[in-house]
Every structure is written in C-alpha cells, then in structure tokens.
Amino acid sequence: MSSQSLTRREVLATAAAAGALGTLAGSLPAAASSDSIRPFTVNVPQKELDELRRRVTATRLPDREAVTDFSQGV
Structure with a gap:
C-alpha cells in the first residue's frame, strides 16, 4: 500500500x-522519570x-464530486 x-x-x-x-493513551499510567526504554x-x-x-468496514463514504472546482463547496 503506497502512501x-x-x-x-x-x-x-x-x-x-x-x-x-x-x-x-489517556488511560495508561504516567511514565516513570527513568530515561530507559521499557x-x-x-x-x-x-x-x-x-x-x-x-464499524469501519460498514462506513459508507460519499461519491466523488462531479465537478472539479469549488462551485459546490469544499
């Protein structure tokens, strides 16, 4: 998969x-003051x-806009 x-x-x-x-990350305990990797x-x-x-698999994405400019919004 290329970026x-x-x-x-x-x-x-x-x-x-x-x-x-x-x-x-919000539920993990605070890191110790040691600089070692654990x-x-x-x-x-x-x-x-x-x-x-x-839920990600069931997501329905909109179709691509038919126009190439911003006349229909962003």
Whole structure:
C-alpha cells in the first residue's frame, strides 16, 4: 500500500486506529522519570477491536464530486 495511493477507506481505518490509540493513551499510567526504554503491554478486549473493525468496514463514504472546482463547496 503506497502512501500516494491510499483509498478513503484506508485513510478512515488508519484514523480510527489512531483515535483508538489516543483514547488508550489517556488511560495508561504516567511514565516513570527513568530515561530507559521499557516494554509495555496494552490490553484491548477482542470484542472492542471486532466492533471497531465492523464499524469501519460498514462506513459508507460519499461519491466523488462531479465537478472539479469549488462551485459546490469544499
């Protein structure tokens, strides 16, 4: 998958995943003051991941505009 040929569905899926990670980041404990790199584990229930995948797959995107200018808005 080239970054120059992403489909709207792929962009949406990536954005959903980033949003999910952002939500998880708020629930993680604060990092220790140590500069060492430590492994960590994120536990997300499979049920939640399945629901997110179902919702992204079920998303209906609008058709591409028929005009090439901004006469119909942005």
